[in-house]
Amino acid sequence: xxxxxxxxxxxxxxxxxxxxxxxxxxxxxxxxxxxxxxxxxxxxxxxxxxxxxxxxxxxxxxxxxxxxxxxxxxxxxxxxxxxxxxxxxxxxxxxxxxxxxxxxxxxxxxxxxxxxxxxxxxxxxxxxxxxxxxxxxxxxxxxxxxxxxxxxxxxxxxxxxxxxxxxxxxxxxxxxxxxxxxxxxxxxxxxxxxxxxxxxxxxxxxxxxxxxxxxxxxxxxxxxxxxxxxxxxxxxxxxxxxxxxxxxxxxxxxxxxxxxxxxxxxxxxxxxxxxxxxxxxxxxxxxxxxxxxxxxxxxxxxxxxxxxxxxxxx
Amino acid sequence: xxxxxxxxxxxxxxxxxxxxxxxxxxxxxxxxxxxxxxxxxxxxxxxxxxxxxxxxxxxxxxxxxxxxxxxxxxxxxxxxxxxxxxxxxxxxxxxxxxxxxxxxxxxxxxxxxxxxxxxxxxxxxxxxxxxxxxxxxxxxxxxxxxxxxxxxxxxxxxxxxxxxxxxxxxxxxxxxxxxxxxxxxxxxxxxxxxxxxxxxxxxxxxxxxxxxxxxxxxxxxxxxxxxxxxxxxxxxxxxxxxxxxxxxxxxxxxxxxxxxxxxxxxxxxxxxxxxxxxxxxxxxxxxxxxxxxxxxxxxxxxxxxxxxxxxxxxxxxxxxxxxxxxxxxxxxxxxxxxxxxxxxxxxxxxxxxxxxxxxxxxxxxxxxxxxxxxxxxxxxxxxxxxxxxxxxxxxxxxxxxxxxxxxxxxxxxxxxxxxxxxxxxxxxxxxxxxxxxxxxxxxxxxxxxxxxxxxxxxxxxxxxxxxxxxxxxxx
Numbered sequence: 001x002x003x004x005x006x007x008x009x010x011x012x013x014x015x016x017x018x019x020x021x022x023x024x025x026x027x028x029x030x031x032x033x034x035x036x037x038x039x040x041x042x043x044x045x046x047x048x049x050x051x052x053x054x055x056x057x058x059x060x061x062x063x064x065x066x067x068x069x070x071x072x073x074x075x076x077x078x079x080x081x082x083x084x085x086x087x088x089x090x091x092x093x094x095x096x097x098x099x100x101x102x103x104x105x106x107x108x109x110x111x112x113x114x115x116x117x118x119x120x121x122x123x124x125x126x127x128x129x130x131x132x133x134x135x136x137x138x139x140x141x142x143x144x145x146x147x148x149x150x151x152x153x154x155x156x157x158x159x160x161x162x163x164x165x166x167x168x169x170x171x172x173x174x175x176x177x178x179x180x181x182x183x184x185x186x187x188x189x190x191x192x193x194x195x196x197x198x199x200x201x202x203x204x205x206x207x208x209x210x211x212x213x214x215x216x217x218x219x220x221x222x223x224x225x226x227x228x229x230x231x232x233x234x235x236x237x238x239x240x241x242x243x244x245x246x247x248x249x250x251x252x253x254x255x256x257x258x259x260x261x262x263x264x265x266x267x268x269x270x271x272x273x274x275x276x277x278x279x280x281x282x283x284x285x286x287x288x289x290x291x292x293x294x295x296x297x298x299x300x301x302x303x304x305x306x307x308x309x310x311x312x313x314x
Numbered sequence: 315x316x317x318x319x320x321x322x323x324x325x326x327x328x329x330x331x332x333x334x335x336x337x338x339x340x341x342x343x344x345x346x347x348x349x350x351x352x353x354x355x356x357x358x359x360x361x362x363x364x365x366x367x368x369x370x371x372x373x374x375x376x377x378x379x380x381x382x383x384x385x386x387x388x389x390x391x392x393x394x395x396x397x398x399x400x401x402x403x404x405x406x407x408x409x410x411x412x413x414x415x416x417x418x419x420x421x422x423x424x425x426x427x428x429x430x431x432x433x434x435x436x437x438x439x440x441x442x443x444x445x446x447x448x449x450x451x452x453x454x455x456x457x458x459x460x461x462x463x464x465x466x467x468x469x470x471x472x473x474x475x476x477x478x479x480x481x482x483x484x485x486x487x488x489x490x491x492x493x494x495x496x497x498x499x500x501x502x503x504x505x506x507x508x509x510x511x512x513x514x515x516x517x518x519x520x521x522x523x524x525x526x527x528x529x530x531x532x533x534x535x536x537x538x539x540x541x542x543x544x545x546x547x548x549x550x551x552x553x554x555x556x557x558x559x560x561x562x563x564x565x566x567x568x569x570x571x572x573x574x575x576x577x578x579x580x581x582x583x584x585x586x587x588x589x590x591x592x593x594x595x596x597x598x599x600x601x602x603x604x605x606x607x608x609x610x611x612x613x614x615x616x617x618x619x620x621x622x623x624x625x626x627x628x629x630x631x632x633x634x635x636x637x638x639x640x641x642x643x644x645x646x647x648x649x650x651x652x653x654x655x656x657x658x659x660x661x662x663x664x665x666x667x668x669x670x671x672x673x674x675x676x677x678x679x680x681x682x683x684x685x686x687x688x689x690x691x692x693x694x695x696x697x698x699x700x701x702x703x704x705x706x707x708x709x710x711x712x713x714x715x716x717x718x719x720x721x722x723x724x725x726x727x728x729x730x731x732x733x734x735x736x737x738x739x740x741x742x743x744x745x746x747x748x749x750x751x752x753x754x755x756x757x758x759x760x761x762x763x764x765x766x767x768x769x770x771x772x773x774x775x776x777x778x779x780x781x782x783x784x785x786x787x788x789x
Binding site for chain 1: 580
């Protein structure tokens, strides 16, 4: 497979995951905003924009936080290169680049979702359409992953696509946790307050983990339990442990196909060792923020090594 | 519905009865409810958009991907008509290859005084690098598209030879897929020659031209200028269907005297490149040094016989409309036979007497630039304003050798499906021809292009034309 094609597949799925995660956060923010007064809803929108790294861009353009303004910025603002529409445009761009390395099923899933999304986002999105639009984006991810699972050869291309998915997913879950823990709470006295609990609930919703978490914890919500669930519980498909286990499998498959290992495999082993040696108490002792920053930089280093090892660029 | 008598109607005889080629189709058509046909028509467009069969418009961003309009009434050709056409096409393509070889070697045809030397001296597509060089397998133009027009039951003319990089074959294939999905019963009822193995034939034909250094199964790659090229869809489609890599210039590099592509496990040699990049951009070391589309040094590898480039550099010479005007002489010179497919009568403005005739009859003629393509730089006398005609007159007087002129042909019509029912529109036909060292392979069908505006003679997709499926009937 061409290095350029591998790069295209990797990024196609990173952008797909990024678009989907942005939509998931928007969904969570929206549900929270709907149950709060205007002042606190403003906080929710600020946190959603902060988590997706769009806060500075938003504030440069808008003086105030209103729901309508915030979700339209996140979904479709032309000046926002991180908007859902821009991200999905990148997905389709990359899909076109690697058109002959993906199946017709996968291409059509992406292309049809793109046409639908472009249509739904052609005009500003009002209150009555925002949930529907978010659902379209989430469904686009489900469709694409389903089409890939059911039709793509388990060859190099598949593993690059999956590696892109899990690198991005791990990064975004870590980022959500970090923003929640480090930035959102005004002071320690809020820990355990209704504001705190509400924010944790939002975190769980944004990764579709609320139901699973309640099921495992008999309805109890606490910060420690949630962090343990999202970082270490390898049964949950959006936990850091799960993402890295999946990534490890894809990298191992690539090593088998190529008959050799590269830098990315060594970095992956280091990351695995670190993660499996830690319990949630050690992570909290070390400081959750510090742990997450280290995790993210390690994750990024693996991504860079993959690009080098497999000659993504000239 | 019948034609108005001035033009040959592919579907109807002059008396309004249905021509034999269309008898089964018309019977079926009249059994259909109009509402159902209208729905199918809308479905076809949705399907094309869904599968992403678009072409990009130059200079516009990705949002400007356009669909080429598709018409669901097929153009039907009988087995007999097709046999005659293929004989003529094969003869012509054989002559074209012999001509290219001669032009880049002994130039017998010029010594014999059958064509003037200025034809290649003035030709921008002429490549001195190719002089004395024999491409692998001796093939110059591996993939040819011959544009044909029809004016009567037995009158087919060649309008243009596309020997450089003919496009449109993906539309031939997708039009057929769409028709089979929409009207399977028609295909069960009528015997229609299949076109779907074109990609397999192309792969085989290209592999048969691999250089001698190729061992085992030749590695074939399609070279595209990239995602923003207007025909990118076709490049990706063909690579996909052939099971070949789709490469850009930046994926290729000369390694150990071979052209190699950058794969995830290092550089791997390529044997055959089906390039969709023009000569000028092929090798920045030989041609346009600013180009990033090509591969530095590929021409040296080529001249060393270590890679096949299809079509061979320098074949564009034959696309020139001044050369076209000499095709009857060229066919006779190399085959010793009269051409089976005639040219459209062509006046070369480079010749004084012809030029005078052209200037005196501008309002009736079609004037074309010798090196132009895609319907640009043309004058269609009968439908142009006095002002446009006078502008062209000045251009011709200033540079007569740059123009040829042809009579306005009474192009045949074939009905298209409109809201009001069937309506006649002018069509042409581009069959696709594959050349390998031992055979010439013509896919039974081709791309029928159709002018969508009533009365218009311009069928080019870049000028708003559409396409139709082309059916060659079995005996």
